Amino acid sequence: MTSTVGIHTIRFIVLLLVQVVICNNINFLGYINPYIYIIFIFLFPIRDNRLTLLLLSFLLGLFIDMFSDSGGVHAAASVVLAYARPVLLKTSFGMLYEHQSVKFTTTDIGSLFTYITFGTLIHHLTLFSLEIFNISSILLILKKTLFSSTFTIIVSILIIILFSRNRK
Amino acid sequence: MQQIFNFVIRNKTFLLFLLLFCISLGFTIQSHSYHKSTFINSANALTGGVYGTVNSIDEYFGLKDQNELLLEENRRLRRQLLNIPSASDSSYIDTSYSKVPYRITSAEVYKNSYSRMNNYLTLNKGKNDSIKQDFGVITSNGIVGIIDNTSNNYSRVLSILNKKSRINAKLKNTNHIGSLTWDGKSSQFTQLIDVSNFAPIKVGDTIVTGGQSAIFPKGINIGVIDDFKTDIGGDTYIIQVKLFNDMTNIGAVYIIENLDKEEIKSLEMMTDD
Numbered sequence: 001m002t003s004t005v006g007i008h009t010i011r012f013i014v015l016l017l018v019q020v021v022i023c024n025n026i027n028f029l030g031y032i033n034p035y036i037y038i039i040f041i042f043l044f045p046i047r048d049n050r051l052t053l054l055l056l057s058f059l060l061g062l063f064i065d066m067f068s069d070s071g072g073v074h075a076a077a078s079v080v081l082a083y084a085r086p087v088l089l090k091t092s093f094g095m096l097y098e099h100q101s102v103k104f105t106t107t108d109i110g111s112l113f114t115y116i117t118f119g120t121l122i123h124h125l126t127l128f129s130l131e132i133f134n135i136s137s138i139l140l141i142l143k144k145t146l147f148s149s150t151f152t153i154i155v156s157i158l159i160i161i162l163f164s165r166n167r168k
Numbered sequence: 169m170q171q172i173f174n175f176v177i178r179n180k181t182f183l184l185f186l187l188l189f190c191i192s193l194g195f196t197i198q199s200h201s202y203h204k205s206t207f208i209n210s211a212n213a214l215t216g217g218v219y220g221t222v223n224s225i226d227e228y229f230g231l232k233d234q235n236e237l238l239l240e241e242n243r244r245l246r247r248q249l250l251n252i253p254s255a256s257d258s259s260y261i262d263t264s265y266s267k268v269p270y271r272i273t274s275a276e277v278y279k280n281s282y283s284r285m286n287n288y289l290t291l292n293k294g295k296n297d298s299i300k301q302d303f304g305v306i307t308s309n310g311i312v313g314i315i316d317n318t319s320n321n322y323s324r325v326l327s328i329l330n331k332k333s334r335i336n337a338k339l340k341n342t343n344h345i346g347s348l349t350w351d352g353k354s355s356q357f358t359q360l361i362d363v364s365n366f367a368p369i370k371v372g373d374t375i376v377t378g379g380q381s382a383i384f385p386k387g388i389n390i391g392v393i394d395d396f397k398t399d400i401g402g403d404t405y406i407i408q409v410k411l412f413n414d415m416t417n418i419g420a421v422y423i424i425e426n427l428d429k430e431e432i433k434s435l436e437m438m439t440d441d
Contacts, residue, residue, distance in 0.1 A: 069209055
């Protein structure tokens with residue numbers, strides 16, 4: 001039990017630092033950044049309390065906001081993702097989730113991909129809608145969501161695969 | 169009463185979600201209004217410390233560029249120095265420069281952003297170096313922004329690449345003034361709006377600060393005119409300004425304090441009454 005808490009605490013801090021120190025400064029093609037800190041929300045243990053997840057996501061988002069001077073947009077997007085997570089899990093893992101036996105390290109890559117893709121899209125759409133905060137720039141919002149999501153999905157899946165191999 | 173409790177317990181996840189979402193929405197909206205974002209910003213000890221550590225490593229990679237910038241500035245300053253007529257061989261004394269109205273502090277950029285709609289920089293000088301809100305920030309090439317928030321050791325700059333930024337600017341050759349804004353599209357261009365269409369405008373003309381706001385001194389370089397068109401109303405120009413500064417590569421900046429600011433402010437207050 002303590003080791004799980006330890007792993008997630010370390011993951012929280014490492015993802016936060018990697019996000020603000022490296023990923024916020026990539027600016028691929030001028031404005032595309034991956035937001036990999038949401039891996040923490042994706043990989044949070046399923047059996048744990050949803051309230052804990054909501055609070056932790058809020059905190060994580062708030063720290064990212066503090067570092068990147070973005071008001072509260074990351075916090076809002078993370079909370080939305082955390083709230084939507086059970087639905088995502090149900091659609092992507094189906095029966096496995098019903099039986100509470102999803103293990104992210106051993107699931108097949110297809111389900112994992114669906115899960116991450118939908119989660120990232122929800123998160124980024126909320127993020128950019130709030131950041132731009134102007135319904136007349138809907139095309140800009142969609143463009144940013146699409147490009148950044150692609151980047152985030154690729155990097156997240158690579159990170160998850162890379163680090164799950166190590167543990168086996 | 170029982171039913172209310174039951175309702176809360178049944179929907180506790182949703183209620184918590186709603187609460188947290190509203191809090192973050194509150195922060196977001198607060199950050200969209202100028203001069204109010206006080207709580208969540210990168211000018212605090214934690215974020216400043218982290219960015220400081222990263223910057224101390226990162227600055228080694230930009231040493232060559234920064235050196236070249238400094239050399240270029242030295243060259244320009246030296247040329248100005250050599251061209252000043254020495255005081256002894258001139259009977260003419262310029263009384264307007266007898267007192268220095270501006271105090272200059274140098275600072276290092278710990279964090280810079282330019283890809284979002286509202287961009288900020290974090291500097292390593294704060295209240296302890298008597299940096300306050302509304303001081304101007306420039307580099308050797310041109311303006312960068314205005315100090316927006318300070319903590320004891322760090323300060324946050326509202327970049328000119330920010331939708332909230334409005335800076336008084338004018339054409340270098342004439343005194344036609346306008347406001348410098350940003351449309352959020354490119355980090356190389358800003359827009360100068362509200363310029364009267366009596367102004368003689370040519371592509372390639374220089375835009376400088378206007379000196380009407382008591383933040384920046386008059387005549388600090390901003391950029392050159394890249395393109396211009398008439399506003400929908402037909403009375404004013406919208407000018408596309410190509411910045412002298414490469415906003416994506418800023419290492420060292422100067423913070424300008426106008427020592428006469430209080431005097432100017434109090435004078436303007438009096439005329440308002």
